[in-house]
Amino acid sequence: MKPTPLHAVACLCVFGVAFPLVGYPQDNPNRPPWAQKNKPASGKTSQPADTVAPNDDTEQGRTTIKVKVNLVNVLVSVLDQNNRPAPDLPIEAFQLSEEGNSQKIEVFEKETQQPLDLALMIDASLSAQIGMPEERAAAAHFIQQVVRPGDRLAVFGFDENVTRIADFSDRVSALQDAVRRIPPGAGTSIYDAIVLGSRSLSAQKGERRHVIILVTDGGETTSRSDFDAARKAAVRSDTLLYTILMRPVKNENGRNTAGEHALQTITETTGGAMFFPDNPGELGIIFDQIDRELRTQYRLAYYPSPRGPADSLRNIDVNVLGDYKVRHRKNYYTGAE
DSSP: OOOOOOOSSSEEEEEEEEESSOOOOOSSSOOOOOOOOEEOOOOOOOOOOBOOOOOGGGGTTEEEEEEOOOOEEEEEEEOTTOOOOOOOGGGGGGGEEEEEEOOOOOOSSSSSSOOOEEEEEEOOOGGGOOOOHHHHHHHHHHHOOOOOOHOOEEHHHHESSSSEEEEEEEEHHHHHHHHHHHOOOOOHHHHHHHHHHHHHHHOOOOOEEEEEEEOOOOOOOOOOSSHHHHHHHHHHEEEEEEEEEEOOOOOOOGHHHHHHHHHHHHHHHHHHOOOSSSGHHHHHHHOOOOOOOOSEEEEEEEOOOOOOOOOOOEEEEEESSSSSSSOOOEEEEEEOO
């Protein structure tokens, strides 16, 4: 069986592992060989995608088989009681499970160095025009702050349509100029924006973190996609969604609260965060908070045991010992056989 890269919600490293049909000594007979043989001493492990693990028994003429093993990556944001990132927690503080089954953490990074691919998506609808000057200024500052060597960012504007103003790059000045060139529109296609942003991120090459920063008033009106399509696209592309909701009307009786609740559900499903600034002047603080969180995320990875059926939705749960607030993606889709 030839290993095939899987592009699903989880940031999956897929590789074939060879082991003989005859057994060899294991610490626990219920765990498969790939989880027990040649374990490194440290808490951080990695193996290139599309490789075959060496097997001494192949030289002895024994029959071998190859089994695809999916390494599931989970980015975890841990905040203290003051809503600040909590760094330097040990691996022993984390408990990870899939479908209620405890999982062994095979990869643990206290501060992941995986580069970022970010889609900055700004609502350009008529209802969002009031705070647009402040939004542009705060977004330009965020671009300068968040884009570091190896990172890439793209700029999108959305109204009744979703338009990519600038493709993924690390050219800060060109990206800032793109934010200033977002034209005004009429309708608001939030679901379409999430679907297109997720697909654009999924198309980027390499093992990278996928992030959407969505600035909107939450008034969904013109999307061709629906809630389920938007949530599924974000989950399949392993995208973190950070939503900044600019509410033009503070009273719930005058707002599209159904759209807000739908956005909050999608945001929480991905492991991102939702922000509710009282005025555009708070955007700078919020962008700074998002930047700090992206730079202090833990990366956990595990081999699912038991493995779920092909193309099935699997639920993930991460707990941290102590008085912390934990955010992470809630589920992922397994790959096809």
